[in-house]
Amino acid sequence: MDRRKYLKTLAVGTISASVLLDSCQPTETKPTQAAGPPPLDRQPLEKAREEKLKAEQFFDPHELATITVLVDIIIPRDDVSGSASDAKVPDFIEFMAKDRPEHQIPLRGGLKWLDVQSSKRFNKVFTDCSASQQIEIVDDIAFPEQAKPGMEQGVAFFNLVRNLTATGFFTSEMGIKDLGYVGNRPNQWDGVPQEVLDQYGIKYDERTLNESVRFDS
């Protein structure tokens, strides 16, 4: 099988060595088309743990509503893609709180801290505040180097939510597309594209070009 055909075989998703190698044989037997790639490999202990965590609920509806407001403040919809909640970041944070119990107290306590702040200032929990009131509080905890004394705990909480929001969003299908990550598929690595080399004013030396793997294209 030539290399392009090989890559095409890989790209259809039914990649298994046996299918691939069968298709390399000169015989006319067609490879059996599987329904799709196998599911993510899980060991029995892993499966049991995931089932257990999925059946549990950590955050209550008010906490989840607060998280939803926060993650959309952190990553809003823009011209390129949707918001964090569009990418189901709150579900991800719910799961991570269960999967990594060390997140539980900082998240639950931080949400409480936030409600206490907003109650002191506006006599309302955070989700009942107006958008401008919410931003007023967020402005006090979103910029670590400018935060006033007394806001440190809020800053630490917001850093954690910012981190989880960024990961949750940019590891979603929507986020990966937004980011422009174009790998995770069969391809041929033939070096940095010429226009990128030109952009930085660099080139591969002769020796590298001669000794490195090349592809017929």
Next chain:
Amino acid sequence: MQIKKSNTNYDAIIVGSGAGGGMAAYMLSQAGLKIALLEAGPMYDPTKNVTQLKWPWESLRRGASTEFRPFGDFDASYGGWTLDGEPYTHKDGTKFDWWRSRMLGGRTNHWGRISLRFGPKDFKRKSIDGLGEDWPIGYDDVAPYYDKVDQLIGVFGSKENLPNEPDGIFLPPPKPRLHEMFIKEAATSIDIPVIPSRLSILTRPLPNNKNRGACFFCSQCNRGCTVYGDFSSSSVLVNPSLLTGNVDLVTNAMAREVTTDANGKPTGVSYINKEDMQEYTINGKVIILAASACESARLLLNSKSDKHPNGLANSSNIVGKYLHDSTGASMGGFLPKLVNRKRYNEDGVGGLHVYTPWWLDNKKLDFPRGYHIEYWGGMGMPGYGFGFGMENLNGKYPGRNGETKPAGGYGASLKDDYRYFYGASFGMAGRGEAVAREDNYCEIDPTTVDKFGIPVLRFHYKWSDYEIKQAKHMKQTFEEIIHTMGAEVTWGKSGPEDNYGLENPGKIIHEVGTTRMGNDPTKSIVNKYNQAHDCDNLFVVDGGAFVSQADKNPTWTILALAMRASDYIVDELKKQNI
């Protein structure tokens, strides 16, 4: 309790299916020997147990690590730093982290594929610096086997003619990635060499091998390759050995003891089958241990009898001693000129395209052994941790509009920062040689057993000044490279308070030395053919047989020595010497 005995008398029983055991199974089955291959974990085949080419959202935790997969949710690894019901302990408050794989192919499924030969000096360090011990063999003894391993398995690299980094029979290497070009440019300008890496990945189809496909550059070797485009013992060695019909593979078989007869001669292996929790004994003419350096030592120490009161093959009383792991320290950087990168697929092969072999003369330094440097970075697939710590980055460097904002933040401008700074971070890690010492060891904990009733290991390990000074040198070198690149250190600065970031022993997962080879039976466990001094029909073909670890990764040498030992076994069986 009934112990089930097999009627088959195997030519050889192999304990462990990783690099050493897989190679022994491959070689001996090709030679027509009848073999039982015991593996403590389950079956594993990357064409069936798939994590390759999965997207982060296919993991509930987006690829984050768990106790079951400490290197991430997609890692092709069953096992880890802890195993349920199988503890290990420490002595005198010392630290040792022990990685145990429990799966067909062992650690070779998820390893970094860095396939370096030891050089001539690496076998004779004592002759050079007076420390440790020389190997009873030299590079010339192993070279023909390195050649055969290269041809059988496949490795890419470049001819460099360096004195202590022997060239192999190489497939062509991939071109460097963008950040690797900048690393190379900077490092070489300050006389630190950067050369193509040497990884056992098929950048070209392997000649005369129809069972394996070529690499398709997804950079996910650690997830196990669905076309067998890289080396793992399960795919490349065990699978073909099974096809010979000469191998009975027993998975989920946790070895308990090597059995012996009244004269103390090894006769077989007893094990517990983890599926039915029954006890079994099988018999074999030759017993080959390849359970990993520490598990094989444990097995020997637990195989006590009247003839072998210290444990099997342990008349010298040094089984478990001279345990040593590679040193490790690392640092990360940010290269401002890489912001706002043009997007393209730069996945490449699974791991580094370039590396730095050890380049200095230890006689002019205050530590005796060297290290190599591994590099990473670029526009990788996002996973758990992506975007963490943006507040440490976006307040330091101007954003897309040329203005530097206050650190942290939120909203559309923050969202754009993740895009803007993507792919501008990189890192490097040193992997160095530690000096093997008698007082770094594993032994049987006198009071603790695992859930199978098998006495567990207790570790005693301390780094010496040699390793700490080496780590200090690593950190200085990393900082120098990073600054020469015009980059800044983002993490990994450390000082004497934390031994310059030197990782705990065990962390690099290159532990070796527990059943070292030598000519003197009072100072070594096996001879130069990995054969126990005390028992002619007992062999250890994992990293335990190493006298010293070198500033290389151990796998290629484990493979070469296991192949060499297998040739010797076939020969000795023919001569009826064993």
